[in-house]
Amino acid sequence: LLGAFIFSCVFTVNPNEVAIVLRFGKPVGIGPDQLLRQGLHWAFPYPIDEIVRIRSGEAKTVMATNAWYVTDAEMEAAKRGPEATPSLNPGAGGYVLTSDGNILHVRARMTYRVTDPVTYALEFSDVTELLGDALNNAIYQTSARFTADAAVYKDVESFRGAVRSRMAEIIEQRKFGVTMDSMTVEVARAGYVKEAFDAVLNAAQTESVLFSEDGL
Helix, strand or coil: CHHHHHHHCEEEECCCEEEEEEECCEECCCHHHHCECCEEEECCCCCCEEEEEEECCCCEEEEECCCCCCCCHHHHHHCCCCCCCCCCCHHHCCCEECCCCCEEEEEEEEEEEECCHHHHHHCCCCHHHHHHHHHHHHHHHHHCCCCHHHHHHHCHHHHHHHHHHHHHHHHHHHCCCEEEEEEEEEEEECHHHHHHHHHHHHHHHHHHHHHHHCCC
């Protein structure tokens, strides 16, 4: 019986994984000693001890789509934008309001890695969900500082960079225990004003070509 008890208390931490032992709800050890790495370890059976496993070293992904239009797999595969409609339908999709009072659709995908497993696992109930909310917040805040023209075609990289910078600030301020690896930001015109945006863009391109031909 003693041998069976001891054997039942042994557990394995797999590669690319760390573990924390909670004893009556509190982590065992202090500082770096709280983290158990690859190999065999020992803990009392539940409910005395509880083993929390955290995947480390692998990239995780979070999406922010609250300000994006309604889409499906077919539209994504065909890379089709929002359908042209006579007016905006807020109940069917999300949007952002730009500094000049225009409406755009914006979404972002961020990859991140866990750099502080103790904080990541114990300080928050669901870091991925919180990061998604934070990324949506970064999109709304950044969009309110840019004009629609700048976000769509005049200064796209600055807009994307501002979303990334704002998200990095939020991660640092809230100390989620993660580090951002990369981010992609997409901007789309609202369907009901797409033709007007395209007309303005075409006019700007035509003007640029004419100035170039005239040597101005």
